[in-house]
Amino acid sequence: MRAAVVDVLGGGFALQDVDLAEPVGREVLVEVRASGLCHTDLTVATHAFADFPPPVVLGHEVAGVVTAVGPDARAFTPGDHVVGCLVQWCGECPACLDGRVYQCGRPGTTLRDPGRDGPRLSRDGRPLTQGMGLGGFAERALVHENQLTSVPRRLPFPQAALLGCGVLTGAGSVLNGARVLPGETVAVIGAGGVGLNAVGAARIAGASRVVAVDVRDGTLRRARAFGATDVVNSATTDAVAAVRELTGGGVRHAFDIVGVAATTEQALRMTAPGGGVYVVGLAAGGGDLRLSLPRLLLEQKRIQGLIMGAGNPRRDIPRYADLYLRGHLNLDDLVSRRIALDGIDAGYAALQDPEVARVVVTSF
Ligand SMILES: [Zn+2]
Numbered sequence: 001m002r003a004a005v006v007d008v009l010g011g012g013f014a015l016q017d018v019d020l021a022e023p024v025g026r027e028v029l030v031e032v033r034a035s036g037l038c039h040t041d042l043t044v045a046t047h048a049f050a051d052f053p054p055p056v057v058l059g060h061e062v063a064g065v066v067t068a069v070g071p072d073a074r075a076f077t078p079g080d081h082v083v084g085c086l087v088q089w090c091g092e093c094p095a096c097l098d099g100r101v102y103q104c105g106r107p108g109t110t111l112r113d114p115g116r117d118g119p120r121l122s123r124d125g126r127p128l129t130q131g132m133g134l135g136g137f138a139e140r141a142l143v144h145e146n147q148l149t150s151v152p153r154r155l156p157f158p159q160a161a162l163l164g165c166g167v168l169t170g171a172g173s174v175l176n177g178a179r180v181l182p183g184e185t186v187a188v189i190g191a192g193g194v195g196l197n198a199v200g201a202a203r204i205a206g207a208s209r210v211v212a213v214d215v216r217d218g219t220l221r222r223a224r225a226f227g228a229t230d231v232v233n234s235a236t237t238d239a240v241a242a243v244r245e246l247t248g249g250g251v252r253h254a255f256d257i258v259g260v261a262a263t264t265e266q267a268l269r270m271t272a273p274g275g276g277v278y279v280v281g282l283a284a285g286g287g288d289l290r291l292s293l294p295r296l297l298l299e300q301k302r303i304q305g306l307i308m309g310a311g312n313p314r315r316d317i318p319r320y321a322d323l324y325l326r327g328h329l330n331l332d333d334l335v336s337r338r339i340a341l342d343g344i345d346a347g348y349a350a351l352q353d354p355e356v357a358r359v360v361v362t363s364f
Pocket residue numbers: 038039040041060061165166
């Protein structure tokens with residue numbers, strides 16, 4: 001089958017013929033119909049990560065159709081429409097039993113034991129790394145059933161693909177992580193694909209003010225369409241002062257989607273006493289935060305890291321699919337561009353354009 005392979009870090013995505021194994025155990029074979037371009041895959045394709053050495057097939061925003069299931073798979077049958085998610089969970093450890101599958105203590109149970117079963121992906125007899133247990137930049141993907149969720153058949157595949165990462169992360173941070181309540185105030189720093197979902201979810205939660213902060217006017221215009229009540233261009237304005245002014249002293253919840261020390265510090269300063277700061281994204285490098293303990297104590301703030309929107313995919317993905325199908329969650333305007341599997345490098349370049357929210361591979 002065809003797959004976009006990263007052979008060398010920084011060398012881009014090249015269309016190649018690779019081999020995919022047959023499903024064993026609880027694996028499910030998925031014919032990929034849509035695969036979103038998430039920034040995290042570009043980071044993995046350009047920086048060394050011990051878990052994903054090249055050659056690697058990335059792609060973790062996947063939607064498709066089940067074509068075969070392993071002998072022990074129970075959750076799916078051929079023909080099911082499914083969405084993949086990089087959250088790897090065992091279903092049996094204390095965190096999983098508590099519903100916190102995103103904190104699973106045994107995530108490796110969703111991967112193969114290559115010594116026993118061989119690799120899922122190979123090329124000329126040599127194993128290829130499968131990115132995040134998914135490997136969605138390919139015609140087909142072989143995935144443990146716990147990394148898949150069923151979705152309604154009338155959900156379009158490109159929109160469905162986004163549910164697995166960008167939507168789960170952005171919307172989940174607001175609804176699961178911060179648990180924003182009606183009337184509360186929210187700031188979202190970084191209004192790209194994930195940030196727009198945080199903005200949209202804050203609107204769904206009934207936030208009274210949703211302030212989007214970004215350095216690009218085009219991005220901020222789109223944030224308004226997703227439900228931002230106010231926008232602040234932090235390249236030309238003191239964002240902390242602007243947010244404090246707009247909200248009469250600071251917001252209740254500030255989400256840092258960018259994930260550098262400077263934006264997290266901005267989030268802390270634009271939060272009102274008693275408020276919460278949530279680190280949702282992480283830029284390459286990230287950095288260390290300088291925290292004033294007296295201010296933290298006296299202002300009674302909390303700061304929390306949130307991975308994948310504290311998301312439980314089997315609970316949350318159907319919920320977001322339903323919100324989309326009922327017209328509450330805007331996924332259509334996130335799908336800015338549809339590309340073919342050989343266009344991933346150009347697709348990532350297009351994401352630099354503020355008019356482009358998400359690029360999705362739809363032709364394989
Ligand atoms: Zn992602």
